[in-house]
Structure formats: C-alpha cells, structure tokens
Amino acid sequence: MNHLPVLPVLIPMFVGALLLLMARSSMTLKRSLSLLATLVQVPLALVLMSQADAGTIVYALGNWEPPFGIVLVVDRLAALMLGIAAVLASGVIIYAARGDDGLGRNFHAIFQFQLMGITGAFLTGDLFNLFVFFEILLIASYALLLHGAGSARVRAGLHYVVLNLFGSALFLIAAGTLYGITGTLNMADMALRVATLDPADAPVAGAAGMLLLIVFGLKSAIFPLYFWLPKAYAAATAPVAALFAIMTKVGLYSILRVYTLIFGAEAGELANLASAWIWPVALVTIALGAIGALAAASLNGLISYLIVVSVGTLLAGIALGTQEALTASLYYLIHTTWVSGALFLLAGIISRLRGPRFGSRLIPGPQMEHAKLVSALFFIAAISVIGMPPFSGFLGKAMLLAAAGTGLKAALLYPALLVGSLVVLVAMSRAGTTLFWRHDAAPAIAEPLDRLRLVAALLLLVGSPGLVLFANPVLTYLDATAAQLLAPATYIEQVMSVVPVASGVQP
C-alpha cells in the first residue's frame, strides 16, 4: 500500500509535537529540525503530483472502508495545492530562521502545526475532517498572528479569533445539517446522495450548502467578509503574513472542491448552487480590494488588499466554471500565492532597512542601504502582481479574460479586472516611489541587509518568471486538473471503490 499521501500531514504533526517537547533546547537545533521538516515537503509534493497525474490516490485512514472511515484523496488539485504550500512554506521558514522566530519560544512548533492543518485540509475527502483541519490551521494561525506581541497584533488578533470562531460554528451547523439529510460525511458519498435527494429535503441541503459558502468565504476573505484580513495581515510579522498568503487559498480550494464535487453540475436540484452568488461577489471583491489598495497607509496594508484583489480574481474564474477559466484560475492561484508571499517578505526586509520609526509606512524615510537591489526586486514583484508582461500575473489574467468569451460576463469581467489592475498599478507605483525615491533628512537607525532573508524572498519571486518559462508543462497539468474537477463522477467512483487491505496481508 502506498503510504505517501499521509506523510504531508504526519511529518509536521510529529515534528511539531517534538518541537513542543524541545521548547527549552537550543534555537539552532529547533531551527534545523523545522527547516528540514518543511523543505522535505517540496520533494514529497512533487512525487505526489506526478503520482496524482497518473491516477487519483485514495488512502483509507486506519483501513476503514469508505464511506464509513476518513479518506485522504490525492487528486491533481490536492497535489498541486500541496506543492504551492510547500514552496511558500520553505521560503517563509528560511526567512523566519534569520531571527524572526526568536520573538517567541514556540514559533517552529506552531509553524509545523499550521503546515499540518493546511496540508490536511487539502488532502482530506471528508467534510467533518475538513472542519477539524480548518480548526488546526486556525488555532495555529491565532498563535502565529500574535507572534511577537504588540498592541496592534492583539487588537487584530481578537477580531480574527472571534470572527473565525463564529465561522467554525456555522461550519458545524452546515456539516451537521448535511449529515442529518444525507447520512454521510464522506464528500464523494455525499455527492451521490445529494444528486438523488428527495425534493422535500433539497431546500434544507441547499441552505447548508450556502452556509458552507459563508464559512469558506470568511476564510478566503471575499466580499462582504474580508474586513478582518487587511488589519490581521498588516499586523502580523513578515514571515507569518507571507505564510498567511496560502490561508485564503485554503478557503478558495474548499469552495472549488465543494461546489464542483457536492453541488456541481450533476447535483440534481442543487446543481451549480453557488455560482450565481459567487459571480457578483467576485467582481465587488476586486473593486473594493483595489480601492483599499489605493487607500492603504503602509506597504503591509497595501499587500493585504492585493490579496483581496487576487481572491476576487480567482473567484471570478471559479464562477465562470468552464475548463479554460478554471485552468486560468489555477495558474493565477500559483502565481498570486508565491508573489504575495514574496511581497510580504520584501516588506519585512524594507521595514528593517528603514528602521523601526518608519517601518513599512508609506512616508518618505531615510536613504536605505542597498536600495537599488531591494527596489529592483520590489519592481519585479510589483510588475508581476499588477499583471504586466513578461511575468506570470500577465499570463494568468490574459488567460482568464480569454476564457470569459464575448458575452455579458466578459463585458463585466474586462472592466473589473483591467480597471482593478490599473488602480493596483497606481497604488504600487506610489508605494515604490515613496519608499525608494523620496527621502527625508532623518538619519537611518536601521539594520544592515541580511542576504539570506533576500534569498528567501527571491526564492518565492523566482516562481513568477519560472511559471512563464515553464508555462507549457504547467498548463498541461492544470488543464488536466480542471478537466478532472469538472468530471466529479470519476473522483466519486475512485473513492467509493476502495476496498480495505485484507488482514494478514502485508501491505
């Protein structure tokens, strides 16, 4: 039996627990252990991606036969998300190991638990198990957000925790209702039951489905549920904010999974339950995110609003729902996760170079050391995030617009996306010129540039030209992923046909 699918969850779990036990041992030891456990996720995800490309792997935990036990399902989408998360986490942990992890004793343990929650949420094929992994990643994120303390973090943290606890309550109500009606929590089995639902039960199941949309919308920060995000992300330390770039994508992944599998095209009365709602919400999210970016007073705040814009863009692709649109969305998802992570790390570097008085606030500060190098990287990241050629943001947005076709939807998407990009362009140019070209006479009381921190940001940033250079293999994989998402019948059959390993047989 292939045990690889469970490793992305088990490794961070055991390493995290071990790190908790070693809380008092030397930082070097904890750092190397955490670094190793994070970096190993990258080859693991690559192997899983190539295996998932050959065929979906279903792993029955504890040898319980689905739909009675919990299954981990590695299809192309899950493996892809693992890969994105692994690369992002590697960049973040390298950056954090240069000193940011020293602000609290248990940074590395919590980081590993966060990673465990993220990978678990991508892998699981069970609705309640998804809730549990959501809770794991949220609990870890509550602690990571407060890492380094400070009153701004406590204030943002309180909002974040209370909102997400309310979201968890809604998730439980939705999962409970769906269980009460369909009698199962396995998502593949639930899809079968929803498709053949008694018409009298359909409205209740539909209500539960829309409750799930609110929960996932809260996690992924879509309009009108994004107000917590800018404050929380702007208050977090640089590596934590960069890691949080994947958190909104966990919500988007869940939307993509649930509304293609359970409430997809084959769900009978509840077919395509959410797409009518997602579409306008996506456009409003883009618009409000762009306005927020224009009004942001600090670089961190600006990048947080860029995340909101990217969520809107991705959601628009999901709402379009065609294979081309999903391919474009997934491409844009890889791009935006890595580039926003890189931007948060760069913002951390910049605020260190400017000293604590100026930080990442968008006001003229002292002349920075190595301003040319840092500004060049900032420029590349900005070009990429705005969506100008030759980097991946351009390719993603161009594909998304092409996928919209020529109808009414295109007429709405073009202005939203293009004007949004223009506003982001203005915001980024203003931020760049203020940070790098305008100086006041204040003497710099700043730290010298740390090369390794720059390498960590560069590692994430290099993904952007990389995605363009290797666009052909990447798009082939993504196209197959989108096709797989739109044909949930195969997924369901593969999950339901798993037979437990017979006793006495050595796996």
Place this chain on the structure above:
Amino acid sequence: MELLYAITLGVLTSCGVYLMLRARTFPVVLGLTLLSYAVNLFLFAMGRLATGMPAILGEAREYADPLPQALVLTAIVIGFAMTAYVLVLALRAQGELESDHVDGKGDH
C-alpha cells in the same frame, strides 16, 4: 420533544448572537460560548431525537446513530479550548490596550 428542543436551540442561538454583537469582550466571549452550546446540541439532534436507544449495535433492536455523538465530542473539545484561548486573549487585550472594548477603544 422536537418543539422544545428547537425552541431551546433558537433561544440559545439568538442570545449568543446578541451577546456577540456587544462592544465589550466579556459578553462577546459569553455569546460565543452560548453559540457553541447551541451548535453542539444541534449536531447531537442531527442523529435524530429518541430515548432508550443505545448507541451500540446488538444491544437492542433499535439503536441510536453514534456518529453525531462523536462529532459533538470533537466539537466540545475544540470549542472548550478556543473559549479558553479567547478569554486569555481578551485579558491580554485589556492589559495591553487598557480597555475591554473589542476595538481597543478607550472608555468615554
């Protein structure tokens, strides 16, 4: 029994939501607690309400669905831990921001 149960859930939820909308951290935490009670009871009810049915196969002809009970246990544990965390965070916020307003505003 269903009606009584539904009314209980409704009262708990509405009280919880009302308290969550208050401006001080303590009522908000209480509201979260009430809401999580309501959610736990709701999950429990999703296995259908019945009396005198064991949750074990073979003990009686009729048996209760054990899965919602397992779900409730999980939800209780998580909810309990999170309430403790929110309380500590609220105390910390009061110390740090010198106010128990949820936005950290001063008392006027």
